[in-house]
Amino acid sequence: MDARFKSRDIERRSLDVDGLKRSFLEWLVYSVGKDARAATRRDWFHTVALAVRDRVVDRWMDTTRSYYQEDAKRVYYLSLEFLIGRLLTNSLSNLGIVDECRQALDRLGLSMEDVVDAEPDAALGNGGLGRLAACFLDSMASQGLPGYGYGIRYEFGLFEQRFENGWQVEYPEQWLQFGNPWEFARPEVLYPVQFYGRVEEFRDSVGERAYRWVDADRVLAMAYDTPVVGFGGETINTLRLWSARATRDFNFGHFNDGAYMKAVEQKILSENLSRVLYPNDATETGKELRLKQEYFFTSASLQDILRRYLQHHTTFDNLPNKAAIQLNDTHPAIGIAELMRLLVDQHALRWDNAWEITRATFAYTNHTLLPEALEAWPVRMIERVLPRHMQIIYEINAKFLNRTKARADGDNAKLSRLSLIDERGERRVRMGNLAFLGSHKVNGVSALHTELMKQTVFADFHQEFPDRINNKTNGITPRRWLKQANPALSELITTRIGEGWISDLSQIAALREKADDVVFREEFRRAKRKNKKRLAAYITRQTGEEVLVDSIFDVQVKRMHEYKRQLLNVLHTIALYNEMRDNPTVSWVPVTKVFAGKAAPSYHMAKLIIKLINDVAKVVNHDPSVHDNLKVVLLPNYNVTAAEIIIPAADLSEQISTAGMEASGTGNMKLALNGALTIGTLDGANVEIREHVGPDNIFIFGMTADEVNDLRASGGFNPREVIASNPSLKRALDMISTGAFSPDDRNRYHPIVQALTDGGDHFLVTADFADYCRAQDAAMQLYRDSEEWTRKAILNTANMGWFSSDRTVNEYAGEIWDVHPVHPNHDGEGFR
Ligand code: AZC
Numbered sequence: 001m002d003a004r005f006k007s008r009d010i011e012r013r014s015l016d017v018d019g020l021k022r023s024f025l026e027w028l029v030y031s032v033g034k035d036a037r038a039a040t041r042r043d044w045f046h047t048v049a050l051a052v053r054d055r056v057v058d059r060w061m062d063t064t065r066s067y068y069q070e071d072a073k074r075v076y077y078l079s080l081e082f083l084i085g086r087l088l089t090n091s092l093s094n095l096g097i098v099d100e101c102r103q104a105l106d107r108l109g110l111s112m113e114d115v116v117d118a119e120p121d122a123a124l125g126n127g128g129l130g131r132l133a134a135c136f137l138d139s140m141a142s143q144g145l146p147g148y149g150y151g152i153r154y155e156f157g158l159f160e161q162r163f164e165n166g167w168q169v170e171y172p173e174q175w176l177q178f179g180n181p182w183e184f185a186r187p188e189v190l191y192p193v194q195f196y197g198r199v200e201e202f203r204d205s206v207g208e209r210a211y212r213w214v215d216a217d218r219v220l221a222m223a224y225d226t227p228v229v230g231f232g233g234e235t236i237n238t239l240r241l242w243s244a245r246a247t248r249d250f251n252f253g254h255f256n257d258g259a260y261m262k263a264v265e266q267k268i269l270s271e272n273l274s275r276v277l278y279p280n281d282a283t284e285t286g287k288e289l290r291l292k293q294e295y296f297f298t299s300a301s302l303q304d305i306l307r308r309y310l311q312h313h314t315t316f317d318n319l320p321n322k323a324a325i326q327l328n329d330t331h332p333a334i335g336i337a338e339l340m341r342l343l344v345d346q347h348a349l350r351w352d353n354a355w356e357i358t359r360a361t362f363a364y365t366n367h368t369l370l371p372e373a374l375e376a377w378p379v380r381m382i383e384r385v386l387p388r389h390m391q392i393i394y395e396i397n398a399k400f401l402n403r404t405k406a407r408a409d410g411d412n413a414k415l416s417r418l419s420l421i422d423e424r425g426e427r428r429v430r431m432g433n434l435a436f437l438g439s440h441k442v443n444g445v446s447a448l449h450t451e452l453m454k455q456t457v458f459a460d461f462h463q464e465f466p467d468r469i470n471n472k473t474n475g476i477t478p479r480r481w482l483k484q485a486n487p488a489l490s491e492l493i494t495t496r497i498g499e500g501w502i503s504d505l506s507q508i509a510a511l512r513e514k515a516d517d518v519v520f521r522e523e524f525r526r527a528k529r530k531n532k533k534r535l536a537a538y539i540t541r542q543t544g545e546e547v548l549v550d551s552i553f554d555v556q557v558k559r560m561h562e563y564k565r566q567l568l569n570v571l572h573t574i575a576l577y578n579e580m581r582d583n584p585t586v587s588w589v590p591v592t593k594v595f596a597g598k599a600a601p602s603y604h605m606a607k608l609i610i611k612l613i614n615d616v617a618k619v620v621n622h623d624p625s626v627h628d629n630l631k632v633v634l635l636p637n638y639n640v641t642a643a644e645i646i647i648p649a650a651d652l653s654e655q656i657s658t659a660g661m662e663a664s665g666t667g668n669m670k671l672a673l674n675g676a677l678t679i680g681t682l683d684g685a686n687v688e689i690r691e692h693v694g695p696d697n698i699f700i701f702g703m704t705a706d707e708v709n710d711l712r713a714s715g716g717f718n719p720r721e722v723i724a725s726n727p728s729l730k731r732a733l734d735m736i737s738t739g740a741f742s743p744d745d746r747n748r749y750h751p752i753v754q755a756l757t758d759g760g761d762h763f764l765v766t767a768d769f770a771d772y773c774r775a776q777d778a779a780m781q782l783y784r785d786s787e788e789w790t791r792k793a794i795l796n797t798a799n800m801g802w803f804s805s806d807r808t809v810n811e812y813a814g815e816i817w818d819v820h821p822v823h824p825n826h827d828g829e830g831f832r
Pocket of ligand 1: 665666
């Protein structure tokens with residue numbers, strides 16, 4: 001081999017400071033095309049990312065080759081969302097070269113922070129569901145599990161949120177504008193995906209009735225691969241995202257008609273498919289383009305999965321032993337009909353055989369019980385967009401209902417609830433029912449949520465298939481959410497218990513005994529204070545507001561949604577404001593209320609709540625009579641990067657949804673792991689967090705899911721009575737309704753007041769208000785005793801080990817997927 005090539009080859013893998021520095025300089029010149037004098041921060045980010053990418057490519061290929069050679073069973077995580085965030089620190093950290101990189105940059109006169117900050121935040125998701133998918137990718141790679149992510153390479157991620165005059169305004173998020181150094185375009189990995197057209201019946205070679213889908217429009221799905229670096233760099237998995245490309249086959253008929261421009265325009269329009277992420281979180285829009293996105297990425301992924309499988313196999317009998325497909329919510333559930341179509345129409349399998357294979361391959365995760373989030377596509381839309389799939393869905397349904405009828409003895413109401421078709425009003429396909437029926441396992445994301453699935457949406461299915469529903473409580477990756485986001489605390493932890501916790505978070509339990517160690521408590525506080533200073537500076541940069549580092553940082557960060565009850569927090573804020581004004585001589589514990597979160601652009605109530613928070617902030621923050629004891633800030637554009645700054649700095653974690661409505665939550669886990677105390681309802685995973693951290697180390701309040709259920713079943717309650725009996729609630733609401741926070745438009749908050757009063761207060765904000773205030777008071781009292789507070793904070797961190805997504809993913813692997821770790825063979829190549 002050419003000696004020069006060989007030396008470059010080694011250089012590409014070297015992980016020491018000199019080697020990194022040399023390859024940065026080389027990459028800057030030869031790939032970014034700049035010299036050091038002219039390079040911008042963004043140029044340096046691209047340079048460093050490309051140099052880091054070099055260092056994973058060999059191991060990535062080794063990993064893929066090992067899976068292939070072992071013909072390992074793979075798991076395919078199909079998700080319309082992957083909320084990844086930035087990748088530079090993540091890759092460096094998982095490769096174990098953060099310090100080396102920092103030093104190499106230092107020698108070039110550059111600051112690591114500046115380079116890191118030049119990376120756009122990849123926001124290909126809305127919230128919890130998308131971030132969970134990203135945590136799972138990290139955990140699968142870190143566990144050595146053969147896991148692939150499949151999704152869409154949206155050109156525009158989740159919108160950028162700005163506040164204009166206190167109102168949310170959405171701007172397009174152009175994360176790909178300057179290129180994406182992490183991805184590899186695969187123009188040769190291209191699959192056709194069809195839409196519209198019609199179905200033709202014919203007789204196959206043995207005279208059986210068969211179907212083909214003809215006269216359809218075609219789009220191509222092109223792959224982009226991003227390496228997913230596992231902790232330690234042993235396993236590098238793949239996230240494959242599809243981008244829509246127009247087909248090259250022009251319709252010559254159109255040319256002759258003189259409609260050439262129209263034909264070309266049509267082609268270009270087909271690329272809109274992967275243009276933009278729908279910005280709704282847990283609400284469905286029912287738009288045709290969304291259905292097409294779902295089918296587009298699912299079909300391409302299934303074609304890719306079958307192609308990979310067929311490299312080793314000649315029949316499909318082994319598909320369930322070689323591929324597990326996890327449906328992240330119902331968004332990819334059309335895949336069940338698509339796999340049936342591929343097996344029956346294209347590969348000529350018998351229906352029953354194909355169905356058995358399909359069911360054994362798929363599993364489905366439900367993430368919400370909210371009725372408005374359960375996908376139900378109009379039959380007429382599916383008939384038009386995916387005519388063959390509609391036939392297949394009818395067939396699945398007919399066979400299922402026929403089999404069930406015998407057992408249901410005349411219970412027609414039950415049969416109609418089990419049907420894949422909702423016949424009430426416009427006929428619709430219930431995607432949840434399809435996903436349930438086409439999967440061998442169906443799971444919820446916390447113990448409570450899974451129980452409620454059995455009792456509510458899937459009660460009938462659960463009766464029919466009692467072994468199918470199982471629970472997999474969510475988790476979070478400790479690499480991003482502790483090690484990277486909170487270097488101060490993670491370094492402290494490592495000095496005391498070693499670094500085993502990074503890949504085995506259960507080891508963090510060793511910190512329990514340190515809760516009684518005064519010196520450790522002091523250091524723990526110091527780490528928190530450092531993070532609070534960092535957040536305080538960020539708050540000032542973002543909002544111009546100055547906050548007291550020694551106040552309680554009381555944090556509610558998540559999507560804006562009525563069920564998450566930001567309003568409850570706002571009402572408490574106003575009540576506290578009034579108390580402080582009424583009692584200026586009391587020595588108050590200073591409080592900083594930190595909010596952040598986006599509202600779906602069409603969710604007017606959520607946007608009004610944003611405006612209210614900003615209006616309350618304006619009044620409170622400029623009222624000298626509270627002596628800076630209370631500040632309210634709403635940080636703009638909450639995303640993964642902002643979360644990494646906010647979460648490590650929190651003292652109090654607001655997890656205050658109406659019980660029974662938050663499927664799990666994952667922010668609750670991130671905050672508790674970083675030593676925040678939770679104030680929360682017994683909802684979602686809060687229930688399990690309480691079990692792990694202990695009831696003394698969490699502030700629980702409010703109605704339980706059962707109580708909520710009983711109250712609603714008995715016809716609800718009268719919020720007016722509750723309000724009348726609680727003077728501080730009444731006063732806070734009166735201020736909102738009379739325009740104390742909106743002197744420019746006194747009626748602005750009428751819809752909010754209406755919803756909480758005559759509207760019946762569906763989310764039970766007023767019903768839980770008094771108990772919430774009691775819990776808030778308890779938190780404030782405890783905060784005065786900083787030793788006791790710190791002790792509880794340490795016990796939170798120490799007891800959160802079980803909430804690692806490594807644990808979650810291992811449960812999926814063992815109980816649903818039956819996949820096992822593979823140890824890639826790296827042939828002793830120069831790495832470490
Ligand atoms: C969310 C749930 O609301 C949240 O409670 C859960 O932690 C998260 O999924 C991950 O499981 N759901 C969504 O983001 N979206 C939908 C459609 O449910």
